Amino acid sequence: MEKWEMVKAICTIAGFYLFLELVLGVTCPILYFTGISCAGCGMSRAWMCLLHLDFAGAFYYHPLFWIPGVGAALFPFWNRIPKNLKRVLLVIACILFLGVYIWRMLDVTDTIVVFQPENGILAKVFFRLIQK
Structure with missing residues (x-):
């Protein structure tokens, strides 16, 4: 991977995280989706x-x-x-x-580091689907 491709990839990832935090209020997508800290x-x-x-x-x-x-x-x-x-x-x-x-x-x-998969959005969606 060329240096500028790497810089573009890093900027894209940073932009995605800024969108998640500033627009959606999600500070950590991994914790939000899984309930487990990275x-x-x-x-x-x-x-x-x-x-x-x-x-x-x-x-x-x-x-x-x-x-x-x-x-x-x-x-x-x-x-x-x-x-x-x-x-x-x-x-x-x-x-x-x-x-x-x-x-x-x-x-x-x-x-700081938590293991609470029941609080992740994936578990909540899964349990709502199986309750129907």
């Missing part, structure tokens, strides 16, 4: 805290909030990075996100 849950709130220089709040909402910033800094140089190093960086990021996600899902005191 591995990036809390990331937006963490960045808002960071913008207010509230580092403790940023780590509270998502301890890996800094990874997208590192990715954005590497983006202009991505084609110059050796393929093996790219793979290692992506695998490390995925393992970190998965590990934090599992940790937060297992922590019953965590109020």
Whole structure:
């Protein structure tokens, strides 16, 4: 994928999310549809805290909030990075996100990441259909 195609894809996704939030009031489509938080849950709130220089709040909402910033800094140089190093960086990021996600899902005191499939729109639609 060429660099400008990637930029267009990112802008399209960002536009879609802005539409969902500003027009429909859906702040997280994954949570809205499934009732289950995703591995990036809390990331937006963490960045808002960071913008207010509230580092403790940023780590509270998502301890890996800094990874997208590192990715954005590497983006202009991505084609110059050796393929093996790219793979290692992506695998490390995925393992970190998965590990934090599992940790937060297992922590019953965590109020950021939730597992409530009964509150997702898919479950509500499904149960209404089977009740008819």
